Amino acid sequence: MYTVKCLNPISNRGLDLFTSEFEVIDDLNAADAVLVRSASMHDLEVPDSMLAVARAGAGVNNIPLNEYAEKGITVFNTPGANANGVKELVVAGLLLASRDIIGGVNWVKENAKEADLAKMIEKKKKEFAGNELKGKSIGVIGLGAIGVLVANICNRLGMNVYGYDPYVSVRSAWSLSRMVNHSSSLDEIYEKCDFLTIHVPYMESTKGMIGKEAVQKMKDGATILNFARGELVDDQAVLDGLASKKIKHYVTDFPNPAVAAADGVITIPHLGASTEESEENCAEMAVDQLMNYLEKGNIVNSVNYPNCDLGDIEAECRITVHHKNLPNMIGQLTSALAEEGYNIENMLNKSKKDYAYSIFDVEKRPSEKVLSKMKQIDGVIRLRVL
Ligand SMILES: NC(=O)c1ccc[n+]([C@@H]2O[C@H](COP(=O)([O-])OP(=O)(O)OC[C@H]3O[C@@H](n4cnc5c(N)ncnc54)[C@H](O)[C@@H]3O)[C@@H](O)[C@H]2O)c1
Numbered sequence: 228m229y230t231v232k233c234l235n236p237i238s239n240r241g242l243d244l245f246t247s248e249f250e251v252i253d254d255l256n257a258a259d260a261v262l263v264r265s266a267s268m269h270d271l272e273v274p275d276s277m278l279a280v281a282r283a284g285a286g287v288n289n290i291p292l293n294e295y296a297e298k299g300i301t302v303f304n305t306p307g308a309n310a311n312g313v314k315e316l317v318v319a320g321l322l323l324a325s326r327d328i329i330g331g332v333n334w335v336k337e338n339a340k341e342a343d344l345a346k347m348i349e350k351k352k353k354e355f356a357g358n359e360l361k362g363k364s365i366g367v368i369g370l371g372a373i374g375v376l377v378a379n380i381c382n383r384l385g386m387n388v389y390g391y392d393p394y395v396s397v398r399s400a401w402s403l404s405r406m407v408n409h410s411s412s413l414d415e416i417y418e419k420c421d422f423l424t425i426h427v428p429y430m431e432s433t434k435g436m437i438g439k440e441a442v443q444k445m446k447d448g449a450t451i452l453n454f455a456r457g458e459l460v461d462d463q464a465v466l467d468g469l470a471s472k473k474i475k476h477y478v479t480d481f482p483n484p485a486v487a488a489a490d491g492v493i494t495i496p497h498l499g500a501s502t503e504e505s506e507e508n509c510a511e512m513a514v515d516q517l518m519n520y521l522e523k524g525n526i527v528n529s530v531n532y533p534n535c536d537l538g539d540i541e542a543e544c545r546i547t548v549h550h551k552n553l554p555n556m557i558g559q560l561t562s563a564l565a566e567e568g569y570n571i572e573n574m575l576n577k578s579k580k581d582y583a584y585s586i587f588d589v590e591k592r593p594s595e596k597v598l599s600k601m602k603q604i605d606g607v608i609r610l611r612v613l
């Protein structure tokens with residue numbers, strides 16, 4: 228039996244996938260695994276016995292990835308599972324920034340009881356007039372699951388699309404419309420684009436990447452859309468840009484007190500992935516990956532350990548080892564088994580930066596003496612017997 232704690236509400240479509248071998252519990256300290264959305268885990272004490280964290284979503288900046296890797300806690304996310312939800316909200320953001328839909332809707336509500344409302348509307352509507360998206364240029368920074376969908380739909384809306392992603396994956400490159408212009412520098416995007424939408428993860432290297440210098444280089448009257456993370460955009464740079472009319476609108480899914488009330492800011496309360504469909508997709512994927520890992524030791528879509536998948540357990544015993552990515556780890560682990568005559572039927576080893584993961588399918592369960600010897604090898608972080 229495995230126990231799972233949900234730190235945020237997780238769609239039942241995912242939770243219902245848990246078999247009778249799993250129980251969702253309230254006590255974090257008794258949990259083998261955590262399911263989480265945006266709740267911050269940075270200041271959370273998790274028990275040493277914790278095996279895994281599955282983020283039902285994309286961004287993992289709420290999870291201390293290295294600290295958990297060091298403890299042998301595998302962290303998963305659900306790549307692409309909410310990308311369509313975000314893409315659709317970005318289109319809404321583009322429309323809200325181009326036409327004063329919000330001003331118009333509010334004005335009608337305020338005057339709803341006026342008997343001659345229809346007449347008033349025809350007189351007033353010029354104040355809410357705007358522009359069309361067709362023919363405008365947009366820069367998409369970050370061409371991952373969301374950026375690709377945004378770039379492609381903007382192309383279909385008749386916009387001139389410029390994409391920037393120095394680390395673009397082959398999969399994304401294949402999915403991108405050939406009508407999207409490949410920008411090799413952010414400067415090109417700043418100089419050419421009426422709209423700029425950012426879809427990169429928040430990391431130390433991307434913090435404040437839309438700052439004062441970037442704003443200065445932008446076209447006059449540019450609109451910035453941020454559906455990725457608030458910290459990617461420097462608040463003061465945007466406020467100054469809005470005040471000087473350099474920036475027309477800042478559309479953000481991550482409002483904070485510094486920018487929320489400012490003129491020109493269009494605020495959305497982190498709704499990008501808050502659709503029934505995205506929540507279900509993320510929950511299903513997270514639960515599926517968690518069960519596969521807890522029961523079979525397979526790692527699919529981890530962000531702090533390598534993907535390592537040996538399929539169903541066909542041998543009598545499967546041993547999984549989280550370890551440091553050091554020379555001769557496999558030699559030492561396999562020798563410990565071989566010295567006591569345990570035959571390895573199948574094995575897989577993968578590494579990701581400083582960490583590695585190995586799966587050994589063994590003909591029978593090794594003795595405690597062998598398992599203890601394996602655990603004591605320098606660089607071994609965690610060993611599980613399944
Ligand atoms: N608003 C929401 O509800 C919501 C929902 C999902 C994701 N997000 C945010 O959006 C981010 C992106 O999500 P995704 O699913 O597309 O992730 P992804 O991992 O599929 O794509 C991220 C892309 O950014 C690129 N990238 C990284 N650093 C870059 C840089 N310095 N310059 C340009 N490109 C860079 C990567 O190469 C990758 O292609 C997430 O990390 C998360 O913070 C927000």
Ligand SMILES: O=C(O)[C@H](O)COP(=O)(O)O
Nearest residue numbers: 264265284285286500501
């Ligand atoms: O990174 C993500 O997936 C989004 O920001 C969605 O976060 P949420 O699951 O809290 O809505």
